[in-house]
Amino acid sequence: MIYEGEISCPVCSGELKYYDHVHRIMKGKEGTKQIIEVRRMQCKKCHKIHRELPDEILPYLHYERDIVVGVYNGWITPETLGFEDYPSETTMSRWHHLHFPPTLL
Numbered sequence: 001m002i003y004e005g006e007i008s009c010p011v012c013s014g015e016l017k018y019y020d021h022v023h024r025i026m027k028g029k030e031g032t033k034q035i036i037e038v039r040r041m042q043c044k045k046c047h048k049i050h051r052e053l054p055d056e057i058l059p060y061l062h063y064e065r066d067i068v069v070g071v072y073n074g075w076i077t078p079e080t081l082g083f084e085d086y087p088s089e090t091t092m093s094r095w096h097h098l099h100f101p102p103t104l105l
């Protein structure tokens with residue numbers, strides 16, 4: 001997994017080239033869904049495939065970055081208007097235990 005704009009392989013620092021792309025569903029507020037395109041890059045050296053994640057989504061989370069950050073910082077709780085059902089309370093409490101790289105917050 002790499003972030004958008006990265007040009008070298010996180011495993012061996014080899015050069016990455018475009019491989020193909022996949023679609024991924026990103027959930028927004030009130031359960032809205034948006035399909036985004038995620039490029040897959042292949043390393044020319046070790047041939048590993050890396051997914052390129054846009055800035056708006058955090059690794060392995062299917063919610064918009066603002067929502068995840070809001071929950072993590074306590075600005076959004078299950079009592080916040082518009083967020084009663086999405087994300088679920090379980091999901092929210094899980095996010096509190098994550099450790100995000102400071103650059104993403």
Ligand SMILES: [Zn+2]
Pocket residue numbers: 009010011012013014043044045046047048
């Ligand atoms: Zn590599």
